[in-house]
Amino acid sequence: MTQTRGYHHGDLRRALLDAAVEAIGESGPAALSLRDLARRAGVSHAAPAHHFGDKAGLLTALAVQGFDLLAGTLRDAGDDLLAAGVAYVDFAVRHRAHFEVMFRPDLYRAHDPEVRAASDRAGGVLRDRVAGLPARDGGAGDPGRDALAAWSIVHGFATLWLAGALPPRVGDDPREAARVVIRRLFE
Amino acid sequence: MTQTRGYHHGDLRRALLDAAVEAIGESGPAALSLRDLARRAGVSHAAPAHHFGDKAGLLTALAVQGFDLLAGTLRDAGDDLLAAGVAYVDFAVRHRAHFEVMFRPDLYRAHDPEVRAASDRAGGVLRDRVAGLPARDGGAGDPGRDALAAWSIVHGFATLWLAGALPPRVGDDPREAARVVIRRLFE
DNA sequence: AGTGCCATCTTGTCAATGGCAAGATAGGAT
DNA sequence: ATCCTATCTTGCCATTGACAAGATGGCACT
Known part of the structure; x- marks a missing residue:
C-alpha cells in the first residue's frame, strides 16, 4: 500500500x-x-x-487537516468547557506542526474555502462549549465575549508554551498547567 | 547623518x-x-x-529591539493591570513586525543573552502589574498563576487578532475589544 | 485483448536567495 | 604620514521554488 x-x-x-x-x-x-x-x-x-x-498549496492542505483534527479533538473532549480548553492546549502540543501553520496565515491561502469551512467547524465546537456553560454569578455575560475570552486564554497559553516563553516553574505537563490557568476563568 | x-x-x-x-x-x-x-x-x-x-542574527536584533519596546510600552501604560493588558495588545498591533518575530523562536537565536535579558525586562513589568492587584474575593490567588492567566489571555487575543482569526463582530478597534475581553478576568 | 486518454511523476532549466571568501575603501589612531 | 581596522563590495556556489516539456502507466472504452 x-x-x-x-x-x-x-x-x-x-x-x-x-x-x-x-x-x-x-x-x-x-x-x-x-x-x-x-x-x-x-x-x-x-x-x-x-x-x-506550490508551497502555499501544501501548507493550505496542512491547515485544513489541522482544523479538522482540532474540531475532532474538541468534540471528543466532551461537553465541558474546561475539558475542551485543556484539549485545545493538548492539541497544540501534540500536533505542533499543524498548529504552528494554522495560525500563520501569511504561510498559506487562508481565504481558501476549504480552510474557512474547516476553521468554522472547529470554532463552532468551541462556541458550543461556551454556550453550554451555566450563567455566571454576575448575571448576563455576553456569550460572544465569553467565547472570545476562553479562546484567547487557551490560545495564548498554547502559543506561549510552544514558543518556549513560559518560565520553568510552570512544569512540563501542558494539560495540568493549562487546567490550572483556565480554571482562573471560573473563579 | x-x-x-x-x-x-x-x-x-x-x-x-x-x-x-x-x-x-x-x-x-x-x-x-x-x-x-x-x-x-x-x-x-x-x-x-x-x-x-546571518538572517537569524538580524532577527535576533529585531527581537531584542521588540522586547525593549514592549517593556517601555508596558511601563508607560501605568500601574493598572487592565491598562497594561490593553497596551500589550496595542503593542502587538502597532509593532506587528516586532511582535511576530519575538514569539517565533525558530526564526532567531532565542537563547542569545541579550534576548533573554530584554525578554525578562518585559516579563518583569507584567509580573509587577499583576502583583500590584488587590487580592481577589476568593482570597489567596497564586500570583504566579494570575500572571500566567493574564499573560495568556492578552497574548492569545493579540495573536488571534494579528492572525485575522477573530470574527468581524469583534470590531476594528483592538484596544476597545481587548479591554472588554480582559475585563472578563476581574468579574 | 487492444487502444487511446489522462493523471501522475521525471528531467531539465532559470531566477532568486543565503552564505562564504577575497578584495576595496575610508576614517581614525598612532 | 602611515597603519589599521571596521565597513562595504564583488564574485562565487549550493539550494530552493517554480515552470516547461517529456516519460510512464493505470484505466475506461471498444
Whole structure:
C-alpha cells in the first residue's frame, strides 16, 4: 500500500503531508523545503507541485487537516468547557506542526474555502462549549465575549508554551498547567 | 547623518532594521529576504552580513529591539493591570513586525543573552502589574498563576487578532475589544 | 485483448536567495 | 604620514521554488 516502488507512488499526497509534519516538527515551518519533502518521500523534486501547486498549496492542505483534527479533538473532549480548553492546549502540543501553520496565515491561502469551512467547524465546537456553560454569578455575560475570552486564554497559553516563553516553574505537563490557568476563568 | 552616499553608509545597522520592519509588515517574516533589505538600504547584497552575521542574527536584533519596546510600552501604560493588558495588545498591533518575530523562536537565536535579558525586562513589568492587584474575593490567588492567566489571555487575543482569526463582530478597534475581553478576568 | 486518454511523476532549466571568501575603501589612531 | 581596522563590495556556489516539456502507466472504452 505505502510501498513506494514503481513509477507511481500510490499515496504521494498523504506521504508528503506526513513528511511535512515531520519536517516542521524538526525545524519549524519557516525552514520547510518542498525539495526536502520530495526526498523524504523518495520522489523527484517536482512531484509535489502536481498535488499542491506550490508551497502555499501544501501548507493550505496542512491547515485544513489541522482544523479538522482540532474540531475532532474538541468534540471528543466532551461537553465541558474546561475539558475542551485543556484539549485545545493538548492539541497544540501534540500536533505542533499543524498548529504552528494554522495560525500563520501569511504561510498559506487562508481565504481558501476549504480552510474557512474547516476553521468554522472547529470554532463552532468551541462556541458550543461556551454556550453550554451555566450563567455566571454576575448575571448576563455576553456569550460572544465569553467565547472570545476562553479562546484567547487557551490560545495564548498554547502559543506561549510552544514558543518556549513560559518560565520553568510552570512544569512540563501542558494539560495540568493549562487546567490550572483556565480554571482562573471560573473563579 | 542618514545620507547614504559614499562608501560607508553611516547608519546601516539601523537602516536595515527599519527596512526589516517595513518588509515584514508587507509580507510577513517568512518572506523576509536579506538581499531585499540590502536593496532597500541601497547597499550591496553582502553588507548585512557584517552587522548581523546571518538572517537569524538580524532577527535576533529585531527581537531584542521588540522586547525593549514592549517593556517601555508596558511601563508607560501605568500601574493598572487592565491598562497594561490593553497596551500589550496595542503593542502587538502597532509593532506587528516586532511582535511576530519575538514569539517565533525558530526564526532567531532565542537563547542569545541579550534576548533573554530584554525578554525578562518585559516579563518583569507584567509580573509587577499583576502583583500590584488587590487580592481577589476568593482570597489567596497564586500570583504566579494570575500572571500566567493574564499573560495568556492578552497574548492569545493579540495573536488571534494579528492572525485575522477573530470574527468581524469583534470590531476594528483592538484596544476597545481587548479591554472588554480582559475585563472578563476581574468579574 | 487492444487502444487511446489522462493523471501522475521525471528531467531539465532559470531566477532568486543565503552564505562564504577575497578584495576595496575610508576614517581614525598612532 | 602611515597603519589599521571596521565597513562595504564583488564574485562565487549550493539550494530552493517554480515552470516547461517529456516519460510512464493505470484505466475506461471498444
